[in-house]
Amino acid sequence: MEGGVTIRRFAIEDLSDALVLAVREGLLAWWEANRRDLPWRKTRDPYRILVSEVMLQQTQVDRVIPYYERWLETFADVRALADAPTADVIRLWAGLGYNRRAVNLQRTAQAVVERGGDFPSITAELQTLPGIGPYTAGAIACFAFERDVAFIDTNMRRVLHRLFHGVDVPVSTATDREITALAARMVLPGDGWNWNQALIEFGALLCTARKPLCVVCPLQTACAAFPAIQTAIAELPKGSPKKREAPFKESNRYFRGRVVNALRSRPREGIALAELGPEIRPGFAEGDVAWLFEVVRGLERDGLATIAEDEPGYDAGAGDEPVDLGSVKVRLP
Numbered sequence: 130m131e132g133g134v135t136i137r138r139f140a141i142e143d144l145s146d147a148l149v150l151a152v153r154e155g156l157l158a159w160w161e162a163n164r165r166d167l168p169w170r171k172t173r174d175p176y177r178i179l180v181s182e183v184m185l186q187q188t189q190v191d192r193v194i195p196y197y198e199r200w201l202e203t204f205a206d207v208r209a210l211a212d213a214p215t216a217d218v219i220r221l222w223a224g225l226g227y228n229r230r231a232v233n234l235q236r237t238a239q240a241v242v243e244r245g246g247d248f249p250s251i252t253a254e255l256q257t258l259p260g261i262g263p264y265t266a267g268a269i270a271c272f273a274f275e276r277d278v279a280f281i282d283t284n285m286r287r288v289l290h291r292l293f294h295g296v297d298v299p300v301s302t303a304t305d306r307e308i309t310a311l312a313a314r315m316v317l318p319g320d321g322w323n324w325n326q327a328l329i330e331f332g333a334l335l336c337t338a339r340k341p342l343c344v345v346c347p348l349q350t351a352c353a354a355f356p357a358i359q360t361a362i363a364e365l366p367k368g369s370p371k372k373r374e375a376p377f378k379e380s381n382r383y384f385r386g387r388v389v390n391a392l393r394s395r396p397r398e399g400i401a402l403a404e405l406g407p408e409i410r411p412g413f414a415e416g417d418v419a420w421l422f423e424v425v426r427g428l429e430r431d432g433l434a435t436i437a438e439d440e441p442g443y444d445a446g447a448g449d450e451p452v453d454l455g456s457v458k459v460r461l462p
């Protein structure tokens with residue numbers, strides 16, 4: 130018992146061949162009947178897979194599709210992205226949020242070009258590229274090079290957890306290591322591409338976080354979480370998204386996003402902080418300039434903004450003149 134809840138411990142050695150087979154067959158049959166025809170599923174180009182994976186990290190599939198297509202019209206291959214002005218890259222990312230992803234994507238492209246222009250095909254080598262973690266490396270190795278590798282994202286983790294470890298809310302009862310071992314055991318030799326796509330799709334459409342469609346699930350009889358999952362979800366506290374919204378509008382991330390948005394529509398020479406401030410925060414006063422300067426410095430550290438160093442007032446410490454931060458100009462890199 131943990132916290133009054135009976136935990137069903139699952140050991141991977143207990144996983145019978147019959148259960149593995151039943152889950153694979155059921156899931157792949159569901160996939161064949163329900164798969165969405167998404168643009169990144171029609172390609173084996175590692176650059177296109179990378180772009181889709183980075184966009185999908187924090188954004189829903191339906192929203193990503195038009196951005197993905199527009200992106201590839203502008204930056205058709207890894208060299209086009211690597212060579213582009215970073216300001217153009219950030220501008221084209223407008224609307225997707227989490228702007229650092231755009232800059233990191235370009236850094237990855239630049240690293241690939243520096244190494245000759247070809248993506249490596251194995252996960253260990255892919256992970257030596259900047260911005261590529263275990264999930265993205267696995268996704269590129271599998272979806273571009275059709276390697277039978279295991280990797281886990283939130284959807285895959287949830288499905289594997291429920292199927293083999295049981296109910297995953299309010300707390301997970303399996304470690305990432307255990308889920309990764311499960312994922313490796315379940316990958317279908319010779320068809321890892323379909324298996325991993327199926328697992329992701331199943332978690333996105335059927336075994337969702339808050340509304341799993343257990344009633345119509347073809348894996349019911351194999352699933353360790355069925356039927357307790359519905360009760361466990363119904364008992365979760367409600368209303369957390371609303372509570373999160375209020376603090377976000379005062380968060381550093383919120384203001385960083387506003388600054389980058391404002392800079393997108395500015396000419397190359399940029400804008401002075403005193404002029405930018407009122408666009409960023411209602412009631413912006415002279416005393417807020419130092420705060421805005423720190424926000425902008427953080428953006429500069431992340432490659433999302435450039436502080437104009439030729440601005441006379443920015444030359445802090447030169448002579449006895451007070452530093453006029455309000456006249457400091459900032460622009461996209």
Ligand code: SF4
Pocket residue numbers: 288291292335336337341342343346347348349352353354355358
């Ligand atoms: S029965 Fe429910 S919890 Fe189990 S895999 Fe199917 S949808 Fe997910």
